[in-house]
Amino acid sequence: MSCSPSDLKDYFFGELSPVERGRVEQHVASCHGCREELERLRLTRAALATLGEEEPPRRIAFVSDKVFEPKWWQVLWNSGPRLGFASALLVAIAIFAHGLMVRPVAPPAQRVAAIDQAAFEARVAEEVAKRLPAAVEQAVARNNERVIKLVADSEKRMAFERRADLVAFEEQVEYFKKRLDTATIQLARAEGGQVQ
Amino acid sequence: MIFREVEDRDLIAKARRGDVDAFNLLISRWERRIYNYLYRLVGHREDALDLAQDVFLKAYQNLGKLDDVSRFAPWLFRIAHNEAYSLLRKNRLETELAEPAPQTPGPRMLPVEVRLAVESALARLSPDQQEAVLLKIYQGFKFEEMAEVLGCPVSTVKSRLYTALDLLKDALAPMNVRGVE
Numbered sequence: 001m002s003c004s005p006s007d008l009k010d011y012f013f014g015e016l017s018p019v020e021r022g023r024v025e026q027h028v029a030s031c032h033g034c035r036e037e038l039e040r041l042r043l044t045r046a047a048l049a050t051l052g053e054e055e056p057p058r059r060i061a062f063v064s065d066k067v068f069e070p071k072w073w074q075v076l077w078n079s080g081p082r083l084g085f086a087s088a089l090l091v092a093i094a095i096f097a098h099g100l101m102v103r104p105v106a107p108p109a110q111r112v113a114a115i116d117q118a119a120f121e122a123r124v125a126e127e128v129a130k131r132l133p134a135a136v137e138q139a140v141a142r143n144n145e146r147v148i149k150l151v152a153d154s155e156k157r158m159a160f161e162r163r164a165d166l167v168a169f170e171e172q173v174e175y176f177k178k179r180l181d182t183a184t185i186q187l188a189r190a191e192g193g194q195v196q
Numbered sequence: 197m198i199f200r201e202v203e204d205r206d207l208i209a210k211a212r213r214g215d216v217d218a219f220n221l222l223i224s225r226w227e228r229r230i231y232n233y234l235y236r237l238v239g240h241r242e243d244a245l246d247l248a249q250d251v252f253l254k255a256y257q258n259l260g261k262l263d264d265v266s267r268f269a270p271w272l273f274r275i276a277h278n279e280a281y282s283l284l285r286k287n288r289l290e291t292e293l294a295e296p297a298p299q300t301p302g303p304r305m306l307p308v309e310v311r312l313a314v315e316s317a318l319a320r321l322s323p324d325q326q327e328a329v330l331l332k333i334y335q336g337f338k339f340e341e342m343a344e345v346l347g348c349p350v351s352t353v354k355s356r357l358y359t360a361l362d363l364l365k366d367a368l369a370p371m372n373v374r375g376v377e
Contacts, residue, residue, distance in 0.1 A: 009358050013332065015339055040365050047368045048333050050310045051318075056231040057241055060249050061220045062256065 003027070008034055012041045205265045212259045219259075223252050226269075229335060230276050236318075236330050237280040247283060251276045270337065270344040277327070277345050284323075317367035325360035332357055 010016050011024040028034045204225065210218035230251055235244035254275050262271050318326055324346075331337045331345060342353045 006354070006358065009361065010354075013339075040369075041361065044361065044365045044368055045333060047310060047314055048318075048329070048364065051314045051334075053228060053232045053334070054235065054241075056227055056248065057245055060223050060227045060245075060252055062216055062223075062253070 003031060003034055005037065008037055009041065012038060204268055208259060208262070208265050208268060211256065219252075219256050226272060227252070230272065233273065233330055233335060234276055234280055236334070237277075237323075237327060238283060243283060247276070247279045251279050254279070267341075267344070270341040273331070273335070273337070273345040274347070277347075313368060317364050320367065321360050321363060325356050325363070328353060328356040329360050329364070 007016070007020070007024055008028075011021060011028075016024065028038060204222065207218045207222040207225075211222060227248060231244055231248045234247045234251070235241060238244055238247065251272070255272055258275075262268065318329065321329065327346065328342065331342045337345065339350045339353050342357075343350045346353060
């Protein structure tokens with residue numbers, strides 16, 4: 001093996017397979033330049049290590065807060081058998097969809113039984129006979145009430161009109177009476193003037 | 197490491213069901229790494245802390261989208277990467293115009309001149325190279341995981357990292373001569 005800086009650095013960082021590592025070690029044992037290079041790398045790393053780590057100025061911690069907590073579906077989704085849950089969900093959806101699409105066929109409608117015409121007519125006649133007198137009576141009563149109300153309204157209206165006519169007549173009489181008085185006074189004044 | 201992954205897996209499962217306490221426990225395991233990664237990317241402690249909070253909030257809200265729980269770390273760092281670059285894009289103009297903010301030294305960074313030399317060497321790298329170094333040297337990700345975090349092929353990741361390492365080797369050579377371990 002010839003000198004390979006890249007392999008030497010890979011060796012230095014422990015990134016080689018055991019076989020490759022053995023090959024590099026064999027080479028380094030017989031190569032002064034590579035041994036020196038390895039030593040320089042070691043010293044450089046030691047120098048860099050003097051830049052030690054610091055403690056953070058404050059500790060980092062979170063409090064339980066709804067804002068930061070995962071949603072219920074995230075918890076469910078991350079709860080483990082994710083695939084199983086998804087499969088179960090798919091099966092449930094498929095069953096539901098199947099139930100929607102393949103509905104049972106409704107039974108054919110039953111034929112309406114033949115109607116007994118004569119019995120039906122007899123029943124109608126009976127019902128009519130039973131209910132008609134009462135209905136007629138109710139209708140007559142309603143009609144009578146309506147007539148009475150109309151007559152009453154008419155009389156009230158006529159009385160009002162008569163009263164109005166009477167008031168108008170009285171006003172006319174009053175008017176003519178005043179004109180008569182005025183004419184009488186004028187006549188008297190005219191006669192008095194002629195006498196003088 | 198295996199136990200940690202197993203416990204993380206358990207906490208993630210509980211958090212997915214809305215268990216905030218389990219998620220807070222998960223945060224306590226990762227906040228230091230995420231904070232430091234963000235701090236190295238954005239160079240500001242308060243911004244890094246705010247971003248870290250946003251990162252964990254987004255992680256909580258999107259835990260359901262994490263298909264492979266064993267990939268939690270690269271997935272989380274991918275969110276952090278996106279958040280950091282979103283802020284950097286927003287602040288790009290201000291960052292370019294403003295003077296570099298004086299950094300207060302961290303309590304564990306000794307000695308001072310080494311730390312300054314390393315920071316200076318890192319600052320000379322491109323942002324892509326810097327992030328490759330952060331993910332490999334400081335976070336210990338595999339190339340494949342880095343590719344996931346950065347959203348680019350493994351070959352690109354390796355190219356960025358190795359170019360960065362060559363630059364860092366040259367920049368830090370004087371210290372290496374003096375012996376830094």
